[in-house]
Amino acid sequence: MDGGSLGVVESPPYAWSWDATMIPLGEHTLTARATDRAGNEASASVTVVVERYCEGGDCPPEGVGFVGLEEGDAVTGRVMFSIEAEDDEGLAQLAFLVDDVEVATGDSSPLEVRWNSDQVEEGARALRAVATDTSGQRVEAMVSVLVDRTRPEIDMTAPMDRALVNADVVCEATATDDDAIASVQFGVLATSNAVVVRNGPPWQATVDVASLEAGEYTLLATATDRAGNTRQDARTLVVDRPPTVAFTAPEEGAPIREEVFIVVAAADDVALERVELYEGDRLVGEFDEEGRRRWTPSGPANSEVVLRAVAYDSAGQQAEAERAVLVEVAPCDRDGDRALSDSEECGGDDCDDSAFDYGPEAEDQVGDGLDQNCDGLDGVDADGDLFASAGSGGSDCDDEDPTVYPCAFDPPGLCTDRATDRNNCGACNAACDLGLTCIASRCECIAEDCTVGAPEDYAFTGPDTFFYRVNIELNEAAGFDLDGDGAPDNALGVLMDTIDDLFMGNVNAELNNQVQIGELALGATWPTLDFESPLDGATGVQMDVFALVDVDDNPGTRDRYLTTRDSFIEGHQTPRSRFRDGTIEGAQIEIGPADNFFVTLPIQGVSLRVAVEDAIMRGTISRDSLGVRLFNARIGGVLTLANFVDSVNEYLQSDACSCLGLEGPMIDLRVDTGSQACIGDYSTDSCAGAQQGLCTAIAVQCSLFMSLIEASLDLDVDGDGELDAMSAMLRLDGQGTDIEGVAPEEEEP
Known part of the structure; x- marks a missing residue:
């Protein structure tokens, strides 16, 4: 019918029953087509008119249905569709119902519906279309839909x-x-x-x-x-797309004899981070902003070298380009290592121009007895400090800094900055004088009032004091509060009291004895005071402390002294020990701090000269007939572990202990601060006599000695969280005297 198949009959009689009740009214073409086994066809057609005939002459509505909505559809919100129907005598009403509830009506076809499905609950809903004609005949059509308002x-x-x-x-x-x-x-x-x-x-x-x-x-x-x-x-x-990069110079296969500019063109759609040049897999460096980079070939002569340019953008993406060039032989660089021969006519620094692996840029193999890098050493010395790098088998742990290198007695693997090491300032064993600081490899005096000159330039014009009593305060509760915890600090006193108990000694009795016999003579000048002005109310008071030489060599007189030259900072007229910024109120003085106050610690016949740093002095001050008198003066300060160890090392390396055969320090705090710091290589076989017996005792008991010292530390002066110093308290009494000048060198003790 109308070109569409209604069915097939394969055997006679060739007949077909056609139900036209559902066919739209009007003309239609019916065609019969016959086909034999060979596939031949023949056809015949007839035109028919479909009409309705209903008993009584009035048919019910037909073609009732939904347009734009199908069975099983899922809907949400407003749904737009239409309802259609037709009737031979005319429609009286078209109605749309949801679950038997009338939603929309109309009197003609089609009925356009805008249904708000949000007004019903979610789930399956039955939708009906009802057509009623003028005779009251009703025909229905129904579809089921799913109302779904839940978002996926x-x-x-x-x-x-x-x-x-x-x-x-x-x-x-x-x-x-x-x-x-x-x-x-x-x-x-x-x-x-x-x-x-x-x-x-x-x-x-x-x-x-x-x-x-x-x-x-x-x-x-x-x-x-x-x-x-x-x-x-x-x-x-x-x-962000990867960058682009391409070589623009030199040309592919170009011959290269010497340093040239390598040029590339590189770009990126966001930001170009950098472009690197490689010779094979070796990084040469980065190109400049104009895409240029100097390059000196390092490959063998008459060889092809592949250059690579690698461009990186800000996102880390990269692109790469390659360019092959030919390295040619130069007359003064026969091995092609880019270093000129050290011959007279070439004037270069390649010590073997016939071997590519010899030259200033070569890697030296330490221990083979060969100088591959032509620096005069069996190893690589990049910074020129005459020490081969640790990476090449040498001992220089920082071969980029010429001020950092090992000295003979440094622990293995340790290098010190010779620019700041006061024990090896600028060179090994070049120790700075106490009072000087190693700055830029030179020993410098950094105090504001430090004055270059000779000791004789010092002006001995003020009143003077001789200290007739010098004691170590052994009472732990008698110190100054140095760490701000509200309690007195005096770790040195506790240590010396312990040493007295261990060795059955008496440090203060020994100190007093040394003063009485003239072996220990300390005094001070007061440059800011005169002989007549009142002491009370004086400010800006200065006290310079010296080791003294008795002019009449009579410890009982105590009236005339000369200072030792060693009391002055080397090369300066400034004393090593200077107290500044003192004030006097009533008869009480407080003065300091002083950079150093030197005191001798007698331990079992050994006199260790140590420096108490950041020293403050408090006491009673008055005048007498010769100068300034001090009574019950107390000096509190800090004795660093480093200073204490320096004193011990100085004694053990002195002539008095030469029998030990020490070639370096006995104690090295860079290794440890306790018993493990005793690293000296010594022998006691040649030690005899009482004095050398003390050297032996200290060397043999070094670990015990350092453990005792470490346990006495109570201050952290460098703020690194590790204890590195001990608090100290001294007591002094002094009387007026006359310090006349500086002792000649031959008169010093």
């Missing part, structure tokens, strides 16, 4: 947020719904770059971003269910 869930699993892309972006997502997912769309916001996937899961698509300019974009994944509900998930895309 979606999670974009690829790409990652802020993914770096430049062409195709592979997108993936997981999506779920209480009914069914109809589609997932992947697209770049505010662009036409989008792909819709309808046959998932899996929900995958590839989005092309090749046409997008560099920058940040939002990638959306939109899940839509059958009812049209949607939900989105978003990721940020960073569109």
Whole structure:
């Protein structure tokens, strides 16, 4: 019928029963087509008119149905569709009902419906179309739909947020719904770059971003269910294409004899970070902003060298280009190592121009007795300090800094900065005088009132004091509060009291004895005081402390002294021990701090000269007939572990202990601060006599001695969280005297 097949009859009689009740009214063409076994065909057609005949002459409405809405559809919100019907005598009404509730009516076909499905509960709903003609005959059609207002869930699993892309972006997502997912769309916001996937899961698509300019974009994944509900998930895309790089000079295969400029053209759509030049796999360096880099060939002569330019953008992407060049022989560089021969006519520094692995840039193999890098050493000495680097088998742990290198007695693997090491300032064993600081490899006096000159230039004009009593305060509770905890500090006193108990000695009795016999003579000048002005109210008081030589060599007189030259900072007229900024109120003086106050610690016949740093003095001051008198003066300060150890090392390396055969320090605090610091290599076989017996005792008991010292530390003066000093308290009494000048060198004790 009308070109469509109604059926097939394969055997006679060739007849077909045709039901025209559902056929639209009007003319239609019926065709019969016969086909034999050979495939030959013949046909005949007839035109018929379909009419309705109903008993009584009035037929009920026909063709009642929904247009735009089908059985099983899922809907949400407002749904637009129409209801159609026809009747031979005319329609009286078309009605739309939801679950038997009339929603919309009309008196003609089609009835256009805008149904708000949000007014019914979610779930399956029965929709009916009812057509009534003028005779009251009714015909119905029904479809079931799913009202679904629940949005689907979606999670974009690829790409990652802020993914770096430049062409195709592979997108993936997981999506779920209480009914069914109809589609997932992947697209770049505010662009036409989008792909819709309808046959998932899996929900995958590839989005092309090749046409997008560099920058940040939002990638959306939109899940839509059958009812049209949607939900989105978003990721940020960073569109950034790799850089480009190409050599522009020299030409491919160009011969190279000497240093040349290598030139490249490089670009990036966002930001070019850098471009590096490689000779093979060896990094030569970076190109400048104009794409230029100097290059001196390092490959063998008459060989092809492949240069590589590697460009990096700000996102870490890279591009690479290669250029092959030919390295040719130069007359003064026969081995092609880019170092000129050290011959007279060439004037270079290549000590073997016939071997490519010999030259200033070669790697020296330490221990083979050969000088491959032509620096005069069996090893690499990049900083020229005459010490081979540790990496080449030498002992220099920092071969980029000529001020850092090991000295003979440094612990293995340790280098010291000779620019600041006061024991090896500028050179090994070049120790700075106490009172000087190693700055830029030179011993310098950094005090503001430090004056270059000779001791004889010092002005001995003020009143003077001789200290007739010098004691170590042994009472732990008698010190100054140096650490700010509200309690007195006097760790040195506790240590010396312990040593007295261990060795059955008496440090203060020994000190008093040394004063009485003239072996220990300390005094002070008061440059800011005169012989007549009142002491009370004096400010800015200065006290310079000296070791003294008795002019009449009579300890009982105590009236005339000379200072030792050793009391002055080397090369200066400034005393080593100077107290500044003193004030006198009533008869009480407080003065300091002093950089150093030197005191002798007698231990079992050994006199260790140590320096108490940051010293403050408090006491009673008055005048007598010769000068200034001090009574019950107390000096509190800090004795650093380093200073204490320096004194011990100085004694053990002195002539008195030469029998030990020490060639370096006995104690090295760079190794440890306790018993492990005793690293000296010594022998006691040649030690005899009482004095040398003391040397032996200290050397043999070094570990015990250092453990005792370490346990006495109570201050952290450098603020590194480790205890490195001990608090100290001394007591002094003094009387007026006359310090006349500086003793000649031959008169010093």
